[in-house]
Amino acid sequence: MIIALAASLSMLSCTKTTQPNDYNVDRFYDLEVLRYDVPDFDQLTEQQQLLICYLTEAALYGRDILYDQNCRYNLAIRRTLESIYTNYPDKTNEQYLLMEKYLKRVWFSNGIHHHYSEDKFLPEFTQEWFAEAIHCIPQADIERLLEGYNGDAEAMFAELMPVMFDPTVLPKKVNQADGVDLLLTSANNYYAGLTQAEAEAWYAAHKDNSPEPLWIGLNSRLVKHADGTIEEQVFRIGGHYSQALEKIVENLEKALEVAENDQQREVIEKLIEFNRTGDLKTFNEYCIAWVKDLESRVDFVMGFTEVYGDPLGITGAWESMINFKNLEATKRTSVLAANAQWFEDNSPTAKEYKKEQVRGVSAKVINAALLAGDCYPSTPIGINLPNANWIRREYGSKSVTVQNITDAYDKAAQGNGFNEEFMISSKEIEMTRKYGSLDDNCHTDLHECLGHGSGKMLEGVSKDALREHGSTIEEARADLFGLYYIADPKMVELGILPNNEAYKAEYYRQMMNGAMTQLVRVELGKDLEEAHMRNRQLIANWVLAHTNPEAPEVQIVKREGKSYMQVNDYEGLRKLYGELLAIVQHITSTGDYQMAKQLVETYAVKIDPELHREMLERYKKLDLAPYKGFVNPVYKMLCDKEGKVISIQLNYNEGYAEQHLRYSRDYSPLPTWND
Ligand code: ZN
Secondary structure, three states: OOOEOOOOOOOOEEOOOOOOOOOEEEEEOOEEEEEOOOOOHHHOOHHHHHHHHHHHHHHHOOHHHHHHHHOOOHHHHHHHHHHHHHHOOOOOOHHHHHHHHHHHHHHHHOOOEOOOOOEEOOOOOOHHHHHHHHHHOOHHHHHHHOOOOOOOHHHHHHHHHHHHHOOOOOOEOOOOOOOOOOOOOOOOOOEEOOOHHHHHHHHHHHOOOOOOOOOOOOOEEEEEOOOOOEEEEEEOOOOEOHHHHHHHHHHHHHHHHOOOOHHHHHHHHHHHHHHHHOOHHHHHHHHHHHHHOOOOOEEEEEEEEEOOOOOOOOOOEEEEEEEEEOHHHHHHHHHHHHOHHHHHHHOOOOHHHOOOOOOOEEEEEEEEEEEEEOOOOOOOOEEEEOOOHHHHHHHOEEEEEEHHHHHHHHHHHOOOOHHHHHOOOHHHHHHHHHHHHHHHHHHHHHHHHHHOOOOOOOOOOOOOOOHHHHHHHHHHHHHHHHHHHHOOHHHHHOOOOOOOOOHHHHHHHHHHHHHOHHHHHOOOOOOOOOHHHHHHHHHHHHHHHOOOOOOOOEEEEEEOOEEEEEEOOHHHHHHHHHHHHHHHHHHHHHOOHHHHHHHHHHHOOOOOHHHHHHHHHHHHHHOOOOEEEEEOOEEEEEEOOOOOEEEEEEEOOOOHHHHHHHHHHHOOOOOOOOO
């Protein structure tokens, strides 16, 4: 993902980095904002630090793209709110404070829909107050708001009102519900005016069936015009989102000049070219170059990547994570990667679904240096890319575990009372204290660097055969692979876990979380929507439904009116995980849509309302936020009179609102309306 600039680097000095003194930055609704450390930044070479700086600059310019992808009104609403936030005269006004709270939520979700549940959230301030408050917006901001809009300010605000205040308008960002048109009922901006059938027909007609297929639709949106023609608008310089992509490329060019080696240079060059042309063949070349870049210390993800935001699972949301290798922890994943074939050969899946040769499984542990786009403020703790199956098969994939983010979660959660409330006895609490963190990292490593890359599809099975259930099944497959193997004596033999007891903390937590405690993230009466949550419940509930009725390996028990997960037989639980892994691999390898649908609908979607209510009540008493996100550190390049960078400063002092306002001021190149 990125970079440029061959200044003489000998003069460069890095200000000693300090640790953040406060990890908990802000708290509102069900959200908490944390800070993360960037350990070892000062041990990078000056060139590597500079590379990171240019990459972070490029990454920040993608922020607006994601807002617009999530919903076409998001930029207008964010900019309106930010202007009121800055210019409203009475900052103690009750309605103003409710507006501030709503704006913080918009920043957190990159738009007006909850980042996890996908539901639109409503302001608590009144429409009347808002209609008054917009009068404080200065003329310059009004002009900005009208960029790309066909009409005047009055018409525009009138259009925004129902989008913000009417719960029936655009209620869902990504609809996955069965039996309705998924495009017409989704609020996101990947399709304009098309029905699901029309979009599917378009994709079918343009599908690339060659052995090295282009991912048609990854970097574009489909628009149906009044005359009935369908236009594909490609995200590239000179095309859609051009203004943002120009700034991204400008900074990638600077990064290019300080690349660490030729391989990394090729990666950055290909990405620049892809952003210029939108050519998907270049994108494939970029992915391949990126997979091959294993030696560089600095690395990045940057561009249209994950497809969870598209109800059809085709178009990528813009995201970025700038990072560098954590050398110590990477030793752990290297051991796994070196033994990848052993894991493949010994997995409980059918022989015909195994890869004869697991190739290019590379794994490393990284520290995030900056999160952006769909990785910000809420962020994944592991990444496995690229997503194209044929590239994974031919060239392998890169898997990373993001250690400093996991550590930040751990620090923020210490002693918050959660385990004490939900775990069945002090034994489980103690086990989790002792092994929880290690298990967590270890399971993520297995999931990312072996799980996703394991197994193969039978000849002729399409990558999107499982359609809307594809993401859930794929995540379940990787999770189950990790669960099955974390309990294997091989883990102790390889020196990854200290003993044959350590894995139990992960088993207990997975069952408790999948069937019970993750429900605290969902509103009462709602179904599970998000692929990772569905996958976790699928695993836990399938296991609970398939235990031995005479002597259940695991069960939910009641004590003093409270439900607890109780594991009676850890080895038996491992067998069940193995059985389900074999089933899920079968579904993936054969592309059996009906079977996927049945599995997901039976175990992954519906929630037991009694249990749900109980979890919410117990959780509420703890007064914790179920979702966490982050503020980024600030990198400052100090230049001399000639513009040469002489020093890089890293600091952790920026507040949440401060950071978002700065990003909106300095990294916001898109017009407000991008139709
Ligand atoms: Zn995954």
